[in-house]
Amino acid sequence: MTTPSSSGDSLVVTDLHVEFSGFVAVGGVSFDAHPGEVRFLIGPNGAGKTTCIDAITGLSAATGSAKLGEQELLGRPVHKIVRLGVGRTFQTASVFNELSVLQNLDIAAGRHRRWTSLLRTRRGVDPSIMQALEETGLVDELATPAGILSHGQKQWLEIAMLLVQDAQVLLLDEPVAGMSHDERTATGELLQRIAAKRIVLVVEHDMDFMRRYATRVTVLHQGKVLSQGTVAEVQADPKVQEVYLGTAGAATTAAMAAVPEEAAAELANLQEEDSHA
Numbered sequence: 001m002t003t004p005s006s007s008g009d010s011l012v013v014t015d016l017h018v019e020f021s022g023f024v025a026v027g028g029v030s031f032d033a034h035p036g037e038v039r040f041l042i043g044p045n046g047a048g049k050t051t052c053i054d055a056i057t058g059l060s061a062a063t064g065s066a067k068l069g070e071q072e073l074l075g076r077p078v079h080k081i082v083r084l085g086v087g088r089t090f091q092t093a094s095v096f097n098e099l100s101v102l103q104n105l106d107i108a109a110g111r112h113r114r115w116t117s118l119l120r121t122r123r124g125v126d127p128s129i130m131q132a133l134e135e136t137g138l139v140d141e142l143a144t145p146a147g148i149l150s151h152g153q154k155q156w157l158e159i160a161m162l163l164v165q166d167a168q169v170l171l172l173d174e175p176v177a178g179m180s181h182d183e184r185t186a187t188g189e190l191l192q193r194i195a196a197k198r199i200v201l202v203v204e205h206d207m208d209f210m211r212r213y214a215t216r217v218t219v220l221h222q223g224k225v226l227s228q229g230t231v232a233e234v235q236a237d238p239k240v241q242e243v244y245l246g247t248a249g250a251a252t253t254a255a256m257a258a259v260p261e262e263a264a265a266e267l268a269n270l271q272e273e274d275s276h277a
């Protein structure tokens with residue numbers, strides 16, 4: 001039988017290895033994530049970030065180990081990993097557009113319900129759903145068809161769906177891609193709130209967002225861990241400056257750490273203009 005994890009468990013990934021027809025997409029990756037932290041997995045395109053999440057959630061066959069508390073996740077079917085309390089979102093929100101926010105959440109919560117509670121919830125909103133709606137700021141959208149939610153709200157609905165499933169580990173693949181500045185801020189604050197009692201692991205390309213909300217970061221490159229630590233440690237790592245942040249080099253990296261995104265972009269432009277002069 002699969003018992004859900006308890007809320008204090010950590011996720012410990014050790015020597016994770018994924019191959020696609022001989023191509024090593026993830027070649028011995030190790031990292032851990034604890035309740036209370038917003039852990040980031042970053043790296044250039046093709047670094048293996050999504051494949052790590054696919055392996056942890058049972059979508060890609062992998063060797064090594066991914067343990068939630070005492071429970072080994074690798075080798076289990078997807079639905080059993082979900083039952084252990086591991087939930088994920090995808091780069092494209094996978095909600096039922098024609099159904100309301102509440103109906104989407106009802107479906108997400110369905111696996112917990114007996115038929116008697118299903119009858120009860122038709123008359124009122126289940127408390128766990130109300131809590132998820134409040135936590136994600138979607139209370140006023142209860143009856144809104146998911147298809148007409150803003151891009152940000154759809155991502156929050158997906159997170160709410162994981163909350164009603166009582167996920168203890170939330171693996172979020174590029175949650176702020178395409179969001180407005182305000183939506184990104186709201187999402188960062190949401191992740192900090194939900195991470196208080198859970199493990200939140202975020203795959204992201206948005207460096208400004210990562211700097212603002214990461215407790216710790218793992219940088220992947222070509223399927224391996226290039227660097228890990230706090231944002232400051234990772235940004236100061238010459239390997240990261242050289243490989244991940246590209247040719248603009250250390251000066252730009254230091255500037256990016258200290259100034260807002262727009263100014264950093266401007267600085268990078270100036271450096272490029274300089275190099276063409």
Ligand SMILES: Nc1ncnc2c1ncn2[C@@H]1O[C@H](COP(=O)(O)OP(=O)(O)OP(=O)(O)O)[C@@H](O)[C@H]1O
Nearest residue numbers: 020023024025043044045046047048049050051052
């Ligand atoms: N199903 C698959 N079959 C073959 N190769 C794959 C498969 N999935 C991923 N890959 C390859 O594995 C490598 C890692 O891909 P992955 O999607 O994990 O990278 P990523 O770091 O998430 O990149 P991005 O930031 O672009 O999403 C890439 O070279 C990709 O082409």
